[in-house]
Amino acid sequence: MSKKPPAPKKEELPPAAPAAPAEEAAPTPVKKAEKGKRVKKHKEEKGVHAMYKIEGNKISRARPTCERCGPGYFMADHHDRYTCGHCGFTRYKQK
Numbered sequence: 581m582s583k584k585p586p587a588p589k590k591e592e593l594p595p596a597a598p599a600a601p602a603e604e605a606a607p608t609p610v611k612k613a614e615k616g617k618r619v620k621k622h623k624e625e626k627g628v629h630a631m632y633k634i635e636g637n638k639i640s641r642a643r644p645t646c647e648r649c650g651p652g653y654f655m656a657d658h659h660d661r662y663t664c665g666h667c668g669f670t671r672y673k674q675k
C-alpha cells in the first residue's frame with residue numbers, strides 16, 4: 581500500500597483580459613466633482629400625523645391646539661411660546 585500524494589493540479593489560468601488600452605489620450609472633460617451625498621437630517625416628522633400619538637386607545641396631542649381656531653389647528657412649538665400659524669394667536673409657555 582503506497583499512498584501517492586495527489587499531484588498538485590496545476591490549472592492554467594486563462595490569460596488575464598487585456599487591460600483597456602491606455603493609448604486614448606483624449607482629454608476627458610473635467611466633470612464637476614460630485615459633492616458627497618448630503619445626509620439629510622430627519623429633524624422632525626412632518627404632517628399632522630406627527631401631532632398625534634396613539635397610546636393604547638387614547639390619542640394624545642403633541643401640541644396644544646389653538647383656542648381661537650379650535651381643535652384641529654395645532655400651534656407651533658417655540659422655545660418660549662406656542663403660536664398659531666392660522667390666526668397668529670400666541671400663548672406663552674408657563675414656567
Ligand SMILES: [Zn+2]
Nearest residue numbers: 646649664667
Ligand atoms: Zn389660531
